[in-house]
Amino acid sequence: MNLLADFDAVRGAAPDKLRKVNLFETPRFFCDVYVLGPGQSQAAHVHAGSDKIYAVLSGRGRVRVGDDVHEVRAGHAVCCPAGASHGVENPGADELRLLVFMAPHPKAPA
Amino acid sequence: MNLLADFDAVRGAAPDKLRKVNLFETPRFFCDVYVLGPGQSQAAHVHAGSDKIYAVLSGRGRVRVGDDVHEVRAGHAVCCPAGASHGVENPGADELRLLVFMAPHPKAPA
Numbered sequence: 283m284n285l286l287a288d289f290d291a292v293r294g295a296a297p298d299k300l301r302k303v304n305l306f307e308t309p310r311f312f313c314d315v316y317v318l319g320p321g322q323s324q325a326a327h328v329h330a331g332s333d334k335i336y337a338v339l340s341g342r343g344r345v346r347v348g349d350d351v352h353e354v355r356a357g358h359a360v361c362c363p364a365g366a367s368h369g370v371e372n373p374g375a376d377e378l379r380l381l382v383f384m385a386p387h388p389k390a391p392a
Numbered sequence: 393m394n395l396l397a398d399f400d401a402v403r404g405a406a407p408d409k410l411r412k413v414n415l416f417e418t419p420r421f422f423c424d425v426y427v428l429g430p431g432q433s434q435a436a437h438v439h440a441g442s443d444k445i446y447a448v449l450s451g452r453g454r455v456r457v458g459d460d461v462h463e464v465r466a467g468h469a470v471c472c473p474a475g476a477s478h479g480v481e482n483p484g485a486d487e488l489r490l491l492v493f494m495a496p497h498p499k500a501p502a
């Protein structure tokens with residue numbers, strides 16, 4: 283694994299769905315960049331034993347954690363604790379880019 | 393714990409040493425913002441069982457991981473695997489701000 287990554291260079295949404303680019307992963311965590319075009323979303327879901335952070339790099343988003351909805355923009359981070367339903371959508375006109383951390387890795391690499 | 397944090401608002405170095413502001417922590421991870429003024433550093437150290445990421449929000453830095461030195465700027469992330477000596481310094485003239493993620497939490501909260 284390359285220990286240096288350029289997340290600023292990860293730009294450009296996929297046409298059909300949320301784009302995920304992995305930066306790092308170990309048995310203990312993963313770190314991805316997600317890029318969501320206008321109108322794209324990640325449906326609400328649960329990780330029973332892992333916490334996730336969405337840290338907004340650019341754009342605007344709407345993050346759901348349990349029954350709460352957070353309107354977020356660049357410079358906001360949201361913690362989604364293990365067991366809490368969570369998801370994110372891009373209601374804006376610009377690309378939404380997120381730095382995403384999850385620990386422990388739900389599907390740990392060998 | 394507040395599940396929404398504004399890391400963009402964390403600015404301003406401490407006069408005497410690296411400033412750390414915790415955003416989130418669980419038994420599984422912590423997420424901090426570090427602010428280093430010009431010339432400030434975090435001395436090289438090791439976490440035997442935890443991985444760390446330094447993600448540069450603004451400024452320029454020099455991150456050491458084992459025997460490697462990475463010159464980094466905003467948009468770069470460096471992974472410091474468990475067991476690897478690592479540290480960071482601010483050799484620049486501007487504030488260096490880092491989003492720092494560690495998993496698992498080395499001193500897990502109750």
